[in-house]
Amino acid sequence: MGNPKAFLTVPRKEAGYRPIHDRIHDFGEVEQTLNTRDRQEQASRCMDCGVPFCHWACPLGNKDPEWNDALYRGEWEKAYKLLKKTNPFPEFTGRICPALCEKACVLYLTTGEAVTNRENECAIVERAYLEGYVTIEHPERNGKRVAVIGSGPAGLAAAQALNYMGYEVTVFEKNEAAGGLLRYGIPNFKLNKKIIDRRISVMEQEGVKFVYGAAVKIENGKLKIENDLCDYDAYIIATGTPTARDLDIPGRELKGVHLALELLSQQNRVLAGMEFSKEERITAKGKDVLVIGGGDTGSDCIGTAHRQGAKSVTQIEIMPKPPVGHNPATPWPNWPVILKTTSSHEEGCTRRWNINTLEFLSAATVPDGFPVGKDAAPDHVAGVRVQPIDWKPNPAGGRPIMVEAGEPEVIKADLVLLAMGFLKPQHPEYPENVFVCGDAASGASLVVRAIASGLDTAKRVHAFLATQS
Numbered sequence: 184m185g186n187p188k189a190f191l192t193v194p195r196k197e198a199g200y201r202p203i204h205d206r207i208h209d210f211g212e213v214e215q216t217l218n219t220r221d222r223q224e225q226a227s228r229c230m231d232c233g234v235p236f237c238h239w240a241c242p243l244g245n246k247d248p249e250w251n252d253a254l255y256r257g258e259w260e261k262a263y264k265l266l267k268k269t270n271p272f273p274e275f276t277g278r279i280c281p282a283l284c285e286k287a288c289v290l291y292l293t294t295g296e297a298v299t300n301r302e303n304e305c306a307i308v309e310r311a312y313l314e315g316y317v318t319i320e321h322p323e324r325n326g327k328r329v330a331v332i333g334s335g336p337a338g339l340a341a342a343q344a345l346n347y348m349g350y351e352v353t354v355f356e357k358n359e360a361a362g363g364l365l366r367y368g369i370p371n372f373k374l375n376k377k378i379i380d381r382r383i384s385v386m387e388q389e390g391v392k393f394v395y396g397a398a399v400k401i402e403n404g405k406l407k408i409e410n411d412l413c414d415y416d417a418y419i420i421a422t423g424t425p426t427a428r429d430l431d432i433p434g435r436e437l438k439g440v441h442l443a444l445e446l447l448s449q450q451n452r453v454l455a456g457m458e459f460s461k462e463e464r465i466t467a468k469g470k471d472v473l474v475i476g477g478g479d480t481g482s483d484c485i486g487t488a489h490r491q492g493a494k495s496v497t498q499i500e501i502m503p504k505p506p507v508g509h510n511p512a513t514p515w516p517n518w519p520v521i522l523k524t525t526s527s528h529e530e531g532c533t534r535r536w537n538i539n540t541l542e543f544l545s546a547a548t549v550p551d552g553f554p555v556g557k558d559a560a561p562d563h564v565a566g567v568r569v570q571p572i573d574w575k576p577n578p579a580g581g582r583p584i585m586v587e588a589g590e591p592e593v594i595k596a597d598l599v600l601l602a603m604g605f606l607k608p609q610h611p612e613y614p615e616n617v618f619v620c621g622d623a624a625s626g627a628s629l630v631v632r633a634i635a636s637g638l639d640t641a642k643r644v645h646a647f648l649a650t651q652s
């Protein structure tokens with residue numbers, strides 16, 4: 184630990200976001216960066232705790248105290264080498280990880296001001312790329328071949344680790360480019376896609392092969408690609424959570440009601456240069472937007488709708504508003520379930536909780552005199568009937584009981600986005616050389632957990648193949 188008193192004298196300083204009036208007009212990353220002096224000063228706040236809870240909370244077991252110390256001393260290459268020991272993709276987590284480590288940081292408990300681990304991590308890896316510390320490895324081949332299905336963070340982490348162990352790895356991806364939800368879910372204003380391209384280029388130079396536009400499956404213990412069956416020594420299924428939770432209520436068939444990812448993935452593709460016809464294009468321009476679902480995906484829809492020029496944005500959530508600041512039900516060092524206000528929320532949004540959705544209404548079915556938009560049509564959504572509710576404790580225990588609280592109302596909306604999570608995938612019983620990882624195994628989770636699962640799966644594959652002749 185470089186400066187034993189820094190945590191007493193140096194306050195937490197975040198780089199912060201670009202000003203709203205500036206960022207709202209483009210899809211560039213919203214987060215800014217600190218200058219080198221401030222960044223090193225932030226790293227000096229780390230107390231090198233005897234029991235580093237940051238390390239405990241991180242699914243990758245990142246050695247934050249060690250690399251914070253190196254960063255404080257300006258030993259950037261050393262900091263990067265320590266960082267990459269546990270995290271293969273700090274440029275992703277450094278941008279979009281909710282930073283479980285920071286909520287478990289001892290300084291978060293004692294002062295509410297955790298060490299800025301996520302930003303520090305991002306600064307280290309960006310400096311590493313800039314100064315050439317990200318080197319190309321050329322592992323010796325062991326003659327065995329592994330197929331990875333899906334190129335999200337889980338598949339990429341498994342592929343990179345197995346490649347380093349000497350396996351010949353091919354990643355099959357049904358989309359036209361790699362990254363999974365990093366590329367086709369998370370908006371560019373949180374993660375610029377050049378960051379993914381840069382890493383894929385490193386992996387390709389290191390020998391990982393990528394096959395795009397390849398929706399493959401496992402059949403009879405082999406990889407089925409179109410009508411061909413291909414043989415690999417092991418297979419990793421890292422296909423994520425393809426099925427979003429839908430809302431099967433009257434009016435679901437109306438135009439203008441979309442799953443969140445339909446909007447988010449299309450917008451990311453548009454930014455990548457893909458063209459869509461007027462009929463296909465989903466846009467919030469000039470519209471009253473209703474986002475159903477109060478989580479991160481909903482928040483990404485809000486930021487996207489703002490940038491597309493929405494007239495208004497409302498977000499509703501069926502669960503109660505979480506406590507602000509502190510939640511006794513989730514004490515430190517656990518992840519605190521508290522109200523989260525993202526950069527997208529800050530850009531403007533009406534947020535409501537304890538709201539159940541009853542029905543999607545068109546111009547033909549909204550109540551008499553209800554104001555409808557200029558493009559209103561009988562087959563297009565114009566409003567959503569909702570019911571304020573409350574949650575009462577269940578005398579039998581278990582999930583609380585939902586009760587009505589007030590009169591139903593109609594929220595004006597000509598674009599509705601369903602952001603209510605994803606169904607956990609079910610898998611058949613596979614042969615012993617088939618492994619499942621990431622969200623495909625756990626259900627919808629986080630990038631850092633997907634990476635950890637990919638690394639763990641690579642180890643399991645290696646252990647399994649060591650037993651095979």
Ligand SMILES: Cc1cc2nc3c(=O)[nH]c(=O)nc-3n(C[C@H](O)[C@H](O)[C@H](O)COP(=O)(O)OP(=O)(O)OC[C@H]3O[C@@H](n4cnc5c(N)ncnc54)[C@H](O)[C@@H]3O)c2cc1C
Binds near residue numbers: 332
């Ligand atoms: C809108 C949104 C925002 C999010 N924001 C964050 C965030 O800010 N921070 C965070 O930590 N997490 C975030 N998450 C969660 C995070 O993105 C996921 O937990 C993570 O991407 C899961 O990684 P994965 O590799 O398991 O799956 P995915 O990223 O879903 O990748 C699966 C890949 O498999 C491919 N695939 C599927 N089937 C096949 C097939 N048959 N053949 C070939 N390829 C196939 C898919 O095309 C996809 O590329 C967000 C999720 C969403 C939806």
Ligand code: SF4
Binds near residue numbers: 230232238287
């Ligand atoms: S818990 Fe916080 S202060 Fe302690 S070692 Fe980890 S980052 Fe440093």
